[in-house]
Amino acid sequence: MxxxxxxxxxxxxxxxxxxxxxxxxxxxDQGPAQVINFPRSCLHCENAPCVTVWxxxxxxxxxxxxxxxxxxxxxxxCGLCAWACPYGARELDxxxxxxxxxxxxxxxIYNENLPEEDRQPACxxxxxxxxxxxxxxxxxxxxxxxxxxxxxxxxxxxxxxTKPVNKYLxxxxxxxxxxxxxxxxLLGVKATGxxxxxxxxxxxx
Amino acid sequence: xxxAPSVIxxxxxxxxxxxxxxxxxxxxxxATGMQAFLIWALGYALAVGGLCASTFxxxxxxxxxxxxxxxxxxxxxxxGWAAVLALLATAPxxxxxxxxxxxxxxxxxxxxxxxxxxVVATAMIYTQLATVPRWNHALTPVTFMAFALTGGAVxxxxxxxxxxxxxxxxxxxxxxxxxxxxxxxxxxxxLASATGLGRxxxxxxxxxxxxxxxYLMRExxxxxxRKHRARLRVLALVLAGxxxxxxxxxxxxxxxxxxxxxxxxxxxxxxxRWLFFAEAEHVVGLYYGAR
Numbered sequence: 373m374x375x376x377x378x379x380x381x382x383x384x385x386x387x388x389x390x391x392x393x394x395x396x397x398x399x400x401d402q403g404p405a406q407v408i409n410f411p412r413s414c415l416h417c418e419n420a421p422c423v424t425v426w427x428x429x430x431x432x433x434x435x436x437x438x439x440x441x442x443x444x445x446x447x448x449x450c451g452l453c454a455w456a457c458p459y460g461a462r463e464l465d466x467x468x469x470x471x472x473x474x475x476x477x478x479x480x481i482y483n484e485n486l487p488e489e490d491r492q493p494a495c496x497x498x499x500x501x502x503x504x505x506x507x508x509x510x511x512x513x514x515x516x517x518x519x520x521x522x523x524x525x526x527x528x529x530x531x532x533x534t535k536p537v538n539k540y541l542x543x544x545x546x547x548x549x550x551x552x553x554x555x556x557x558l559l560g561v562k563a564t565g566x567x568x569x570x571x572x573x574x575x576x577x
Numbered sequence: 578x579x580x581a582p583s584v585i586x587x588x589x590x591x592x593x594x595x596x597x598x599x600x601x602x603x604x605x606x607x608a609t610g611m612q613a614f615l616i617w618a619l620g621y622a623l624a625v626g627g628l629c630a631s632t633f634x635x636x637x638x639x640x641x642x643x644x645x646x647x648x649x650x651x652x653x654x655x656x657g658w659a660a661v662l663a664l665l666a667t668a669p670x671x672x673x674x675x676x677x678x679x680x681x682x683x684x685x686x687x688x689x690x691x692x693x694x695x696v697v698a699t700a701m702i703y704t705q706l707a708t709v710p711r712w713n714h715a716l717t718p719v720t721f722m723a724f725a726l727t728g729g730a731v732x733x734x735x736x737x738x739x740x741x742x743x744x745x746x747x748x749x750x751x752x753x754x755x756x757x758x759x760x761x762x763x764x765x766x767x768l769a770s771a772t773g774l775g776r777x778x779x780x781x782x783x784x785x786x787x788x789x790x791x792y793l794m795r796e797x798x799x800x801x802x803r804k805h806r807a808r809l810r811v812l813a814l815v816l817a818g819x820x821x822x823x824x825x826x827x828x829x830x831x832x833x834x835x836x837x838x839x840x841x842x843x844x845x846x847x848x849x850r851w852l853f854f855a856e857a858e859h860v861v862g863l864y865y866g867a868r
Contacts, residue, residue, distance in 0.1 A: 397780065398779065
């Protein structure tokens with residue numbers, strides 16, 4: 373079932389999303405602030421609180437690959453699993469009355485009718501800057517495992533002990549490299565000619 | 578959290594109803610015949626009426642039966658089972674009171690225990706949520722139980738005992754307000770931990786993820802009306818416990834006094850339950866810079 377929109381062309385457009393991108397500003401102790409785009413979607417937690425609270429068994433974590441899915445035909449739309457999720461990964465579809473969430477594109481990643489490079493979640497495949505990565509974090513030699521190890525991948529809200537399977541990579545530091553100040557040449561300008569004479573005269577006043 | 582009327586009505590009425598049914602099951606109200614019929618009917622009306630209201634909270638009501646399948650992990654499922662078993666166990670006792678049928682004595686305490694287990698299961702649905710720190714505390718089931726016992730005792734006309742429970746309820750509510758206010762900070766979640774950006778500096782919300790609202794914001798970032806929280810807290814404390822206690826002490830006995838006391842208690846209970854939802858803050862609000 374597609375994700376429904378409400379009042380899509382009106383003054384208060386709203387809808388069901390599986391991936392929402394926030395923007396945060398981070399102010400380090402020194403130097404300029406950095407703006408970080410922060411996607412928020414299901415982290416397919418190892419210790420998924422959303423699954424255990426479900427009264428109907430409609431949400432489950434697959435034993436073979438750990439993907440957390442919803443059986444929409446068995447969902448009663450009570451909303452309790454969305455309450456249990458600290459990451460806001462689940463949204464109740466206002467038209468269908470059932471819970472929707474990221475499926476890790478389970479229909480794409482195993483689809484042998486697709487070319488191999490397309491067997492990735494759509495968000496990973498389409499990201500123009502290659503900010504998202506997909507792979508097997510259970511295999512310590514996989515590309516994503518090495519990436520997480522090298523860049524120091526972390527869990528958001530670790531104090532809730534959800535043990536997310538997806539990891540966030542910390543943003544790389546940006547800004548001018550040390551020792552280069554693009555405005556520096558403009559600070560030591562000496563006025564010459566008529567302007568220089570005017571400068572000296574005005575200072576004497 | 579969004580204070581949905583269906584859930585407020587459900588937890589308030591069902592709580593009082595199951596508390597009342599527990600006292601009736603223990604044989605603490607010595608009515609027979611038509612009088613017993615009316616009394617038991619009131620208990621069932623509150624308990625079952627509340628349960629019916631709860632189904633209005635569902636997106637797909639016709640599938641509600643599926644909620645009975647996951648009793649091993651889900652408190653919502655356990656609540657459903659406890660409610661059905663409690664209603665089944667109390668039925669013979671109601672028939673005993675009305676028609677004088679002979680029923681094993683042991684059924685009374687069993688039915689009462691099932692009624693109270695239903696109330697505990699309802700409370701545990703909220704208590705289990707680590708994402709809502711204010712609820713994730715032992716005082717949540719204690720408060721729900723205190724409401725059920727107080728409402729039940731006032732309806733059962735237990736006089737001074739009911740008055741004592743009323744005062745105890747107000748004390749527990751007060752403690753809940755004081756402790757609840759510390760819970761979010763105690764959980765330790767912040768925008769820095771939620772985004773993990775705390776290691777790079779001090780994060781703040783730069784631009785909203787979307788211009789209009791969404792399900793998450795409507796359901797979990799409710800803040801409208803919190804400006805009246807202080808007044809509502811006083812109303813809840815006074816109406817749910819102190820005024821009914823005064824009525825029961827000053828005008829003991831009589832159906833009218835019990836009725837007025839219960840009506841006042843119910844108003845206070847509704848205010849307290851509204852606050853229970855409206856004041857509860859979900860950690861997902863951190864991503865939006867809202868609570």
